[in-house]
Amino acid sequence: MKAEIRFEFIETNRITLHVARAGNSEAPLVIFLHGFPEFWISFRKQIDAVIDAGYQVMLPDQRGYNLSDKPWRIGSYKLDKxxxxIVGLIDYSGKEKAYVVGHDWGAAVTWFIGATFPDRVHKIITLNVPHNSVMRKFIFTNPEQRKKSKYMFDFQWPxxxxxxxKKNDFxxxxxVLSRTSVEGTFDKSNLELYKEAWGRRRAIxxxxxxxxATFRRKLKGVKSQITIPTLIIWGKKDEFLMKEMAEASLKYCDQGKLEYIDDATHWVQxxxxxIVSKLIVDFLSEEN
Incomplete structure (x- = not known):
């Protein structure tokens, strides 16, 4: 990674997020959102390509992760919050709108932003998590996906x-990271960085x-249709999520596009x- 990374602690929505930033602050803004169990480095391999294409980037540790605030209440982790x-980060940047890219839980947040705040985002890109309505439907009605998602039910226990x-140094x-990814994806040095993040007070x-939070009371009155341009990137060898969920998500997108990557797993980026960087840059630069 050749880009110069700078770090800030930014107040947003009554909490403080630790945010990695790079690129010219006058350039269009792309926000990258990591998922479980990662933190901002999830998209480190995309930073240079996006900056070279003329954008600036923000990569927050989302709430509950690494160096960002960790509210204790479960309700603090509902999708609306x-x-x-992330909308607060857009405000902080001084931009009217941003591009938002998310993987895993970061994709769930990205889908929600696209549906609920279309006036604050130019386009969204999601990686290996389907539209939130598709996710809920498949988990509760599809036996195969329910089996794949058993761990989510296990996580409900206190x-x-x-x-x-936490057992045996995580x-x-x-x-799980090593078993469900292409061999060598998460090397020892990377895993040590993850362990440092997981070991922070209250992180796990x-x-x-x-x-x-997602299994608690469903949010009411939330829009589901995505009217802005949307790109879905999906590694077809995902062990956690059926690839059919990606195609099912397209019906919620007025301007949706799906790109499968054959030899990739859930950890596609x-x-x-x-490949992922090119798909992202090409989509960002496309005329609507």
Whole structure:
């Protein structure tokens, strides 16, 4: 990575987020949102390509992760609050609108922003998590996906899940990353960075609260249709999510586009960085 990264602690939506930034602050803004169990470095391999294409980037540690604030209440991790965190970053940048790119839980937030705040985003790009309505439908009605998502139900228990994840220096988390990705994707040096983030006070229980919050009372009156241009990038060898969910998400997009990547897993931006970066840059620069 050749870009010069600078770090800021930014107040937004009554919390403080740790944010990595790079690029010319006058350039159009692209915000990258990581998922579980990562932090801002999730999209580090995309930074140079996006900056070289003429954009600036923000990569926050989302609430509950790494160096960002970690509210204790489960309700603090509902999608509406998570989305407002990111809208606050757009406000802080001085921009009217931004481009938002998200992976895993970051994609769930991105979908929500696209539906709820279309006046604040030019386009959205999601990686390996479907539209929120598709996710909910498949988890509760499709036996195969329900089986794949068993861990999400396990995470609803108090105390036990965080004890399991912390055990033996985060052995279970590191094994999951290694087992479900292309060999060599997460090397020892990377895993040490993750362990440092996971080891911060209250990090693991607050990371799990993202899962717990989504199983609580469903948000009412939330729009689901995405009217702005949307790109879905999907690694076809995802062990956690059925690829059919990607195509099902297109019906919620007025201007949707789907790109499958054959030899990639759930961790697509790590495994195929050049392909993913090109897809992102090409989509950002396309005329609507």
């Amino acid at each position: 998570l989305a407002k965190d 105390i036990i899940p965080q004890m399991t994840l 052995e279970n988390l590191t094994k 229980p607050c990371m799990l609260n993202w899962y717990r 790590h495994e195929k960085p050049e």
